[in-house]
Amino acid sequence: MMFFDRIWSFFEIVFHLASDPVNLAILFGSVILGIIFGAMPGLTSTLGVALLTALTYGMDTALAMVCLLSIYVGGTYGGSYAAILINIPGTAAAAATALDGYPLACKGEGGRAIGLTTTASAIGTAFSIIFIVSISPLISYFALQFTSFEFFLLAFFGILISGTLTSPDLVIKGWLSGFLGLFLACVGRDMLQFYPRFTFGISELESGVEVVPVLIGAFGIPQIIQVLKDRFQIGETQKLQRILPEIGTIIRNIPAIIRSALIGVGIGAVPGIGEDIAGWVSYGTAKNTSKHPETFGKGELQGVLASETANNACVGGAQIPLLNLGIPGSPPAAMLLGALMLHGVTPGPMITFEHPTFIMEVAAILLLASMAMWVSGMLLAKQVVKVLQIPTQIFMPIIGVLCIIGSYSLGLNIFNLYLMLPVGIVAYFLTEMGYPIAPLVIGVILGPMADENLRRALMVSQGSFMPVFTRPVSLILFIIIIWTIVSQFQFYRKFKTKMADLILRRKTCEAIFDEEIGNKK
Amino acid sequence: MMEKDKLRKADIFSGSIMFLFGIWIISQAIKMPMKDSWGGVQNVWFVSPALFPLFVGTMIMLLGALLVRTAFKEVGLKELRAVIRWLISSEIALFLKTPSNIRVYAITVLFFSLVYLNISRIDFFLCSVLFLVAFISMFYFDDDTLLKKMLYFYLAGTVFFILYFALKLPAILKPIVAFPNDWLMLVFIISYCIYTWTLIRSVPALRKKYRTSLILAVTTPFLIGPIFKYLLLVPMPTEGLIVVAMDTIRYWEF
Numbered sequence: 001m002m003f004f005d006r007i008w009s010f011f012e013i014v015f016h017l018a019s020d021p022v023n024l025a026i027l028f029g030s031v032i033l034g035i036i037f038g039a040m041p042g043l044t045s046t047l048g049v050a051l052l053t054a055l056t057y058g059m060d061t062a063l064a065m066v067c068l069l070s071i072y073v074g075g076t077y078g079g080s081y082a083a084i085l086i087n088i089p090g091t092a093a094a095a096a097t098a099l100d101g102y103p104l105a106c107k108g109e110g111g112r113a114i115g116l117t118t119t120a121s122a123i124g125t126a127f128s129i130i131f132i133v134s135i136s137p138l139i140s141y142f143a144l145q146f147t148s149f150e151f152f153l154l155a156f157f158g159i160l161i162s163g164t165l166t167s168p169d170l171v172i173k174g175w176l177s178g179f180l181g182l183f184l185a186c187v188g189r190d191m192l193q194f195y196p197r198f199t200f201g202i203s204e205l206e207s208g209v210e211v212v213p214v215l216i217g218a219f220g221i222p223q224i225i226q227v228l229k230d231r232f233q234i235g236e237t238q239k240l241q242r243i244l245p246e247i248g249t250i251i252r253n254i255p256a257i258i259r260s261a262l263i264g265v266g267i268g269a270v271p272g273i274g275e276d277i278a279g280w281v282s283y284g285t286a287k288n289t290s291k292h293p294e295t296f297g298k299g300e301l302q303g304v305l306a307s308e309t310a311n312n313a314c315v316g317g318a319q320i321p322l323l324n325l326g327i328p329g330s331p332p333a334a335m336l337l338g339a340l341m342l343h344g345v346t347p348g349p350m351i352t353f354e355h356p357t358f359i360m361e362v363a364a365i366l367l368l369a370s371m372a373m374w375v376s377g378m379l380l381a382k383q384v385v386k387v388l389q390i391p392t393q394i395f396m397p398i399i400g401v402l403c404i405i406g407s408y409s410l411g412l413n414i415f416n417l418y419l420m421l422p423v424g425i426v427a428y429f430l431t432e433m434g435y436p437i438a439p440l441v442i443g444v445i446l447g448p449m450a451d452e453n454l455r456r457a458l459m460v461s462q463g464s465f466m467p468v469f470t471r472p473v474s475l476i477l478f479i480i481i482i483w484t485i486v487s488q489f490q491f492y493r494k495f496k497t498k499m500a501d502l503i504l505r506r507k508t509c510e511a512i513f514d515e516e517i518g519n520k521k
Numbered sequence: 522m523m524e525k526d527k528l529r530k531a532d533i534f535s536g537s538i539m540f541l542f543g544i545w546i547i548s549q550a551i552k553m554p555m556k557d558s559w560g561g562v563q564n565v566w567f568v569s570p571a572l573f574p575l576f577v578g579t580m581i582m583l584l585g586a587l588l589v590r591t592a593f594k595e596v597g598l599k600e601l602r603a604v605i606r607w608l609i610s611s612e613i614a615l616f617l618k619t620p621s622n623i624r625v626y627a628i629t630v631l632f633f634s635l636v637y638l639n640i641s642r643i644d645f646f647l648c649s650v651l652f653l654v655a656f657i658s659m660f661y662f663d664d665d666t667l668l669k670k671m672l673y674f675y676l677a678g679t680v681f682f683i684l685y686f687a688l689k690l691p692a693i694l695k696p697i698v699a700f701p702n703d704w705l706m707l708v709f710i711i712s713y714c715i716y717t718w719t720l721i722r723s724v725p726a727l728r729k730k731y732r733t734s735l736i737l738a739v740t741t742p743f744l745i746g747p748i749f750k751y752l753l754l755v756p757m758p759t760e761g762l763i764v765v766a767m768d769t770i771r772y773w774e775f
Contacts, residue, residue: 193570408640
C-alpha cells in the first residue's frame with residue numbers, strides 16, 4: 001500500500017511541476033543548455049552544473065533543482081553528439097559512444113544513431129527514477145541506524161573507492177588526491193572546538209574552504225588550460241540526416257537496455273565514480289555478451305545503446321547516495337550537493353524528515369528532464385549540432401569569465417576567487433601528472449563529515465575503536481575498506497594467484513587420484 | 522596527461538612533494554591542542570582538533586613515500602640521475618620555452634592578473650573586456666609568434682598596473698579625475714587593440730578573426746554582467762565607470 005501511495009504522490013508532484021509554465025521554461029532552457037554544454041568538446045556537465053549553481057542562488061530550492069538536474073541530464077546526453085558526429089566525445093561519459101557512433105555516422109547513419117541515443121538516454125534516466133523512488137526509503141531507514149563510526153567509515157570508503165576507480169594511472173594517486181581533498185576540508189575552525197586549523201591568520205579561511213569555488217576551480221580551470229594548451233581543434237562534422245526515435249530497434253533491444261540501465265544505476269550509486277565508468281562498463285558488458293562481438297567498434301547499434309543508456313541511468317543512480325547519505329555518487333552530483341547546501345537542504349538520512357517530499361521532487365524533476373531531453377533531442381538536434389562549429393579558442397575564455405563571476409557571486413566574496421585560481425592551477429598540474437580530480441572534490445565535500453564523525457564516535461566510545469568490530473555495518477565497511485586497499489597491492493595479487501594455483505593443483509591431483517582409483521577398481 | 526615513462530619520472534618528484542607536504546601537515550597538527558586546555562575545555566586525544574589532520578598528514582606522507590618507491594623501482598637510479606642532470610642543464614630552459622608551455626603561461630598570466638590585480642580595483646566590465654580581448658586574440662589567431670608578442674605587451678601593461686597600485690597613485694589621482702583606474706584601463710584596452718591591429722592588419726584571415734574577438738570580448742561582459750547585476754541582484758566585484766553609467770541608464774527617471 002505504501003509503495004502505491006509513493007507512486008501516487010510521485011505523479012502528483014510530476015503534474016504539479018509540469019503545470020507551472022515557469023518550471024517548464026526553465027526545464028527546457030536548462031536541458032538545451034545542458035545539451036549544448038555536453039556537445040561542446042571541452043565543456044562537461046559538471047562544469048555546466050557548477051556555473052549554473054551561481055545563477056540559481058536567488059531561486060527557490062525546487063526551481064533551482066529543476067535547473068540543475070536538467071542541465072545535468074542534458075549535459076550527460078549532449079556528449080553523444082560530438083562523439084557520433086566528430087569522433088570526439090563531448091564529455092568523458094560519451095567516450096564509449098564514439099567507438100560505434102562515429103562509424104555509424106561515417107556510414108551515413110548519424111541521424112539514426114542520435115535518434116537511438118536520444119531514446120536510450122531518456123529510457124536510462126527514466127529507469128533510474130524507479131530506483132530512486134523505491135530504494136531511497138530503504139536506504140534512509142538503514143542509514144538512520146548508522147552511528148558516527150559508520151558515517152566516518154562510509155565517508156572514508158567513498159573517498160577510497162573514488163580514488164581507486166577514477167585514477168587514470170596508479171591507484172595511489174587517486175588516494176593521494178582524495179587525502180588532499182580531506183586536507184582542504186581541514187582548513188578553518190573545527191566544528192567541535194572551534195580551533196583554527198591551517199588558517200594562517202587569514203580571517204576569510206576561518207569558516208573553512210568554500211566548496212563551490214573549489215569545485216569550479218578544480219573542474220573549470222584545468223579544462224580551459226588543457227584545451228587551449230593542446231590546441232584542441234574540432235574536426236569535420238559528419239552530415240546529420242533525419243532523426244527518428246527508432247522505436248522498433250529500441251523494443252528489439254529491451255533486455256540489453258534494461259541491463260545497461262541496471263549497470264548505470266549500480267555504478268552511479270557507488271560514491272564518487274561517474275557516468276564515464278558506467279558507459280565503459282556497460283559497453284564492455286554488451287560486447288562480451290553479444291553473439292557478434294566482432295561487430296563492435298564498426299558501427300554496432302547495441303554498443304551505442306549500451307553506453308548511452310548506462311551513462312544517463314547513472315544520473316539517477318548518483319542521486320541515491322547523495323540524497324540518502326549525503327555522499328555524492330558522481331562529480332556532477334558533488335556539484336549538486338554544494339548547490340543543495342547553498343539552498344539550505346542538507347542531504348542525508350534526515351532528509352525524509354526535514355523535507356519529506358524532496359526525494360520525490362528530485363525523481364519527478366528527473367522524469368520531466370528526461371522527457372524534455374527527448375523532445376529537445378528529437379526537434380533541435382540539427383540546430384544544436386551547429387555549436388560544434390564554434391572554435392574552442394572562443395568559448396573557453398568566456399567560460400573563464402563565467403567561472404570567475406560564478407565563484408564570486410556565491411557569497412559575494414572576492415576571496416573565493418583568490419581560492420578558486422590556485423586550486424585550479426594545482427588541479428591542472430595534478431591532472432597532467434595522472435592524479436584524478438574527482439576524489440579531491442569528494443574529499444573536500446566529505447571531509448567535514450569524516451572529521452566530525454570520527455571524533456564524535458571516539459568521544460562516545462571513550463577513545464576505543466572496538467565498536468568498529470562489534471557493530472555489523474561498521475565491520476562490513478571496515479572489511480570492504482581493507483579489501484579495497486589490500487587488493488591494489490602486488491603481494492595480494494601474487495597471493496591470490498598462488499592460492500588459485502594451489503586450489504587448481506589440488507583439484508587436478510584429486511581428479512588424477514580419483515581416475516587412478518577408478519582404473520584400479 | 523604525460524606518457525607513462527615520463528609520468529613515472531615525474532612521480533618521483535610529485536611523490537616527494539606529497540611526502541614533504543604530509544610531514545608539514547603533521548608538524549602543524551602537532552602544534553594544535555592535544556591534551557592541554559582550549560577555550561576552557563580540557564582535551565583528550567580523541568576529541569583533539571589535531572586528530573584528523575594528523576591522520577590525513579600521515580596518510581599523505583605514507584602514500585607519497587609509496588609513490589616514490591613504486592616510481593623509483595620502475596625508473597631506476599640511472600634514469601633518475603639522467604633526469605636530475607637534465608633538470609640542471611640548459612635543456613630545461615628550452616623545454617620551458619616550448620609553445621605549449623608558453624600557452625600555459627599566457628593563460629596563467631591572464632587569470633592571475635584578472636583575479637589578483639584587476640578585479641578588486643577596476644570596474645568589472647572593463648577588466649572582463651580586457652581579459653576577453655587578450656585571451657581570445659592570443660589563442661584564436663592560432664599563431665605562437667603573435668601570441669608571444671601579445672603576451673609581452675599584456676605583461677608590460679600588467680607591470681605598469683602593479684607599479685601604479687604599489688605606488689598608491691590612485692589616491693593621488695582621485696581628487697583630479699573620477700575613476701582614474703578605470704580610465705587607465707580603458708586606455709590600456711584601446712592600446713592593446715591598436716597594437717594587435719598593427720600585428721595582424723596585413724593578413725585578411727586574421728583581420729576577420731580580430732573583428733570576431735573584439736565583438737565577443739565587448740558583448741559577453743555586457744550580456745553576463747547585467748544578468749548578475751540587475752536580474753540576480755549580485756553587486757559586481759568593483760563598480761566603477763561602466764557600472765555607474767549603466768546604473769544611471771537603468772534607474773533613469775524619464
